[in-house]
Amino acid sequence: MSTAGQVIRCKAAVAWESGKPLSIEEVEVAPPQKDEVRIKILFTSLCHTDVYFWDAKGQNPLFPRILGHEAGGIVESVGEGVTDLKPGDHVLPIFTGECKECPHCLSEESNMCDLLRINTDRGEMINDGKSRFSVNGKPIYHFLGTSTFSEYTVVHVGQVAKINPEAPLDKVCVLSCGMSTGFGATVNVAKPKKGQSVAIFGLGAVGLAAAEGARVSGASRIIGVDLNPSRFELAKNFGVTEFVNPKDHNKPVQEVIAEMTGGGVDRSVECTGSIQAMISAFECVHDGWGVAVLVGVPNKDDAFKTHPVNLLNERTLKGTFFGNYKPRTDIPAVVERYMNKELELDKFITHSVPFSEINKAFEYMLAGEGLRCVIRMDA
Ligand code: NAD
Ligand code: ZN
Numbered sequence: 001m002s003t004a005g006q007v008i009r010c011k012a013a014v015a016w017e018s019g020k021p022l023s024i025e026e027v028e029v030a031p032p033q034k035d036e037v038r039i040k041i042l043f044t045s046l047c048h049t050d051v052y053f054w055d056a057k058g059q060n061p062l063f064p065r066i067l068g069h070e071a072g073g074i075v076e077s078v079g080e081g082v083t084d085l086k087p088g089d090h091v092l093p094i095f096t097g098e099c100k101e102c103p104h105c106l107s108e109e110s111n112m113c114d115l116l117r118i119n120t121d122r123g124e125m126i127n128d129g130k131s132r133f134s135v136n137g138k139p140i141y142h143f144l145g146t147s148t149f150s151e152y153t154v155v156h157v158g159q160v161a162k163i164n165p166e167a168p169l170d171k172v173c174v175l176s177c178g179m180s181t182g183f184g185a186t187v188n189v190a191k192p193k194k195g196q197s198v199a200i201f202g203l204g205a206v207g208l209a210a211a212e213g214a215r216v217s218g219a220s221r222i223i224g225v226d227l228n229p230s231r232f233e234l235a236k237n238f239g240v241t242e243f244v245n246p247k248d249h250n251k252p253v254q255e256v257i258a259e260m261t262g263g264g265v266d267r268s269v270e271c272t273g274s275i276q277a278m279i280s281a282f283e284c285v286h287d288g289w290g291v292a293v294l295v296g297v298p299n300k301d302d303a304f305k306t307h308p309v310n311l312l313n314e315r316t317l318k319g320t321f322f323g324n325y326k327p328r329t330d331i332p333a334v335v336e337r338y339m340n341k342e343l344e345l346d347k348f349i350t351h352s353v354p355f356s357e358i359n360k361a362f363e364y365m366l367a368g369e370g371l372r373c374v375i376r377m378d379a
Pocket of ligand 2: 178
């Protein structure tokens with residue numbers, strides 16, 4: 001029996017207030033409206049960005065909310081005007097979109113779509129400013145337009161990448177955010193040349209995907225920087241050749257790296273969300289040609305401070321969302337790189353829990369344990 005056009009009742013993990021465990025509720029999910037699709041989520045994983053907006057200490061609080069943005073699923077039904085997706089398609093919802101019409105989507109350089117670029121403060125669908133989720137008639141806010149901690153979710157068609165149906169969704173779900181973000185930050189934005197040195201700040205899943213990008217680019221040295229020493233053991237399987245813990249030194253880590261490399265690394269990629277690490281990641285690149293790329297999501301009141309001479313001395317500072325990938329145009333090919341065994345994903349998935357134990361995924365991340373925890377919706 002088709003559910004198209006009808007309200008679906010299903011389970012979702014609702015964040016009622018900041019920092020409190022999510023509670024699994026029966027929610028009502030309205031049918032997709034114009035330019036929207038309703039997706040049955042099969043696997044979702046936890047990214048640090050979810051945790052920032054859940055604890056909401058450094059971000060604008062918006063509750064009750066259904067978090068989640070790294071996921072894989074199958075299209076259940078489509079709204080009016082949707083022609084390039086149909087029920088049964090295998091898809092990855094993506095936190096930043098691609099309308100395919102605005103100046104950004106038409107530019108070769110940008111993935112900052114005017115209509116659908118990441119907006120962390122919006123809790124409703126752009127079509128009518130309303131939520132598609134409710135519990136006993138009370139609306140629940142969306143998150144990043146994806147809200148994947150639900151058995152069914154409604155997403156704008158511009159935020160949906162249609163992928164090879166043979167691709168295992170329990171693995172490629174991590175390409176929906178973290179792995180594409182880190183890998184793309186290196187190969188699309190930092191663009192190390194063969195034989196160059198690369199520093200990676202933050203050895204979580206995003207940082208290690210950035211390291212994977214450095215390895216594939218033929219980097220000669222990959223220097224991993226993290227405050228959590230347990231990350232160093234894990235990082236050895238990702239081509240990281242040297243490790244620096246800022247806590248082990250009584251001078252700024254950028255000076256330690258400059259000494260290790262004869263003046264600085266050729267490229268650096270920051271994947272921590274710490275403003276201090278962002279500044280260090282910039283100041284540790286070599287003058288004359290060094291390029292630093294910021295990926296971590298800062299607190300809302302953070303400000304980046306460095307002496308302008310660091311820029312005058314011909315260092316470049318960049319930043320990127322989603323590794324500069326356009327979600328609909330580029331992500332299907334990234335999935336193919338996994339299918340062709342060019343890109344490894346399995347080693348990023350260190351934990352897996354049934355949906356009923358989703359709060360365990362938060363505990364692992366808060367404890368700095370493992371990389372990605374995949375949440376199985378049907379279990
Ligand atoms: P994670 O928590 O798994 O990893 C972050 C790592 O950074 C941890 O190992 C932590 O110990 C380390 N760290 C924290 N402060 C540090 C410091 N001052 N110096 C060195 N290391 C430090 O998180 P993740 O899921 O890998 O995400 C990493 C960051 O990327 C987060 O800020 C997340 O919000 C952000 N992110 C950005 C995008 C984007 O498109 N720009 C997409 C996804 C995630
Ligand atoms: Zn993410």
